[in-house]
Amino acid sequence: MVTDASKPTPGVMRPPATTETYYIDAKTGDPLGSTRTIALYGVKVGRDGRPVQTGARTGEMRTTEVVDRLERLPLTPANLAKLTAPWAK
Numbered sequence: 001m002v003t004d005a006s007k008p009t010p011g012v013m014r015p016p017a018t019t020e021t022y023y024i025d026a027k028t029g030d031p032l033g034s035t036r037t038i039a040l041y042g043v044k045v046g047r048d049g050r051p052v053q054t055g056a057r058t059g060e061m062r063t064t065e066v067v068d069r070l071e072r073l074p075l076t077p078a079n080l081a082k083l084t085a086p087w088a089k
Contacts (some may be wrong), residue, residue: 033066
């Protein structure tokens, strides 16, 4: 997965992380996975019917991603075109 937090993927809602940690193999540099923590806040329904953050932190959500398989491809225009991140072109 290719990500750049400063340039979100269009059409994908991803709230800003409170913390984000990536783990790599010390010998090979291969990615092993990542952890991400997102602060959760109370919400109420606004006058327009849309959710409004109340400002009170109510907890956090933690996610873990583990790299299951890593495929190394040659650096070719065809393989670069497979990258989905808009900044990877």
